[in-house]
Amino acid sequence: MKATMKDVAELAGVGLGTVSRVVNGYRVKDSTYQKVQEAIARLDYSPDEYARGLKTNRSNIVALIIPTIWHPFFSEFAYHVEKELLKNHYKLFICNADGDAANEIEYIEMLEKNKVDGIIAITYSDIDKYVSSSLPFVSFDRHFSENVSYVTSENFLGGQLAAQELLKRGARQLAYIGGTNIHENETKQRKLGFTAQAEAEACAVLELDMEEPLVNPEEQIESFLRLHPQIDGIFTVNDFMALRVIKVMDRLGKAAPEDYQIIGFDGLRNAEDQSYLLSTIAQSLDLIAQASVDLLLRLISQQQREKTRVAIPVRFEEGGTTKILS
């Protein structure tokens, strides 16, 4: 009698899902892989039929919904997600939602119809109710009210790290410059971490938190900086905001790191072989992509059923706008 997947699972002492993962080329622990392969060999089990059965139900395509592909953060993320998926024999379908919630909803509906196996999304709009619970879905940075798993950077720790790095380089008057959005999201933790750390080191923080969508941000930044000329250590919500601040400071005749120091957040680079745009708290997009893909594949294979949150470490990167510590 022909061996079944159940026979393999019993002999190897693992679950059916694990055998299925091995058979379909997903990553499992090395020792598990060994056990399953030995059982397959001993039972002369042929997985083809099962694999074929799966194939008809699966497209082996994952969709990535991003606000835009024309942005070094999202394009780097897409780059790493695709690399991770390829390792797992999945193809990537990039959906460029162009920052438009209507587009995002249209994409989600389209993807559900086209039976992609799962979705990874970075979205800052309110699409909770359109995220079907039937389709495996992993969100980056955005905490949905529904039962959605998400991956995020250690934003609070990143804010703390920024305060530490500025203070140990001699900054005396700290400032935070950012934008704030009505939707709940993880980026708010950056400011909280920054101010908490400054407070712990007995240092006050001046804040400019502009409402999004931003209206004349450069004018708002200029007024803020003119009002507080003593500011010499700035942390911004992201790297692009820091570039704006640098431009305004330039108009005011001040240069970093001589006259002030500034740290952004994200760790943007133009391409893999280019340098950071400025000193920054870098998100580890390679690890974020790996965690997102891993989580999504576990949801697809139903190894993971409960909502979960995965937090990925950040790191400080020197980029020329902070003083060199000797």
Add this chain to the structure above:
Amino acid sequence: MKATMKDVAELAGVGLGTVSRVVNGYRVKDSTYQKVQEAIARLDYSPDEYARGLKTNRSNIVALIIPTIWHPFFSEFAYHVEKELLKNHYKLFICNADGDAANEIEYIEMLEKNKVDGIIAITYSDIDKYVSSSLPFVSFDRHFSENVSYVTSENFLGGQLAAQELLKRGARQLAYIGGTNIHENETKQRKLGFTAQAEAEACAVLELDMEEPLVNPEEQIESFLRLHPQIDGIFTVNDFMALRVIKVMDRLGKAAPEDYQIIGFDGLRNAEDQSYLLSTIAQSLDLIAQASVDLLLRLISQQQREKTRVAIPVRFEEGGTTKILS
């Protein structure tokens, strides 16, 4: 008797393909659209059946093969291609070949099996023989030996423009710095245009044309610049090469535009709302995307059958590394 598409074509005085384009929502001339719609109304023609028939043969997915998505040039191109495709009810499948010919070939084989309707590709490797003549294919920049249509920027004119802009801003010793690849491609025209224009204006050009893949390009650039300290007007093969030259010049204590002027090629921007990285001959990626999509859709609908070359204008953009003309 029920009217057929042929009846519509005859009454409207157009070809079957044109009726099919109108019925499937592709763009045709306004006057043609009018005629076809009138014929459809008069004959009470219902296109549903035909549309359904087409649907089963078409995926309405186009694939874009690019060396990497993590590069502002390719991500901007992907951004515009997707925008154009969406207007035509097509979805985009981005294939990140990671600069690897084996990946590109694997993608092309996979795409042929998965019946995408067509491929737009930017590739600098030798995949000629893998491009099936049966699948509509548009190449950007790369001239294939096979019967492949392609879109390119006016590279020769761009080189000429760079020489003109440098000379009219007072540069006296011009230099070209670039890399050269064994595969035939359009970027070589940039250097040819630059030197031709310089010659026409009786100005000599010093050249550093490094072999690709580049080995220690910064060292090569530094030796070249040290050997020719009189260089005060530089044109590079692309913007990233210009950033390298600026870095080396910085080490040599020279700053643009005071000590020398430099113009890159591409027109890279980090994102839609960001500024150019430096003075540059910008490629019109929106128009290139539009032309590529238009050409591909004409190949798909078989309105276009012959190989063709479409050249798109370039423009000079000030980006802070050339003197301001008063």
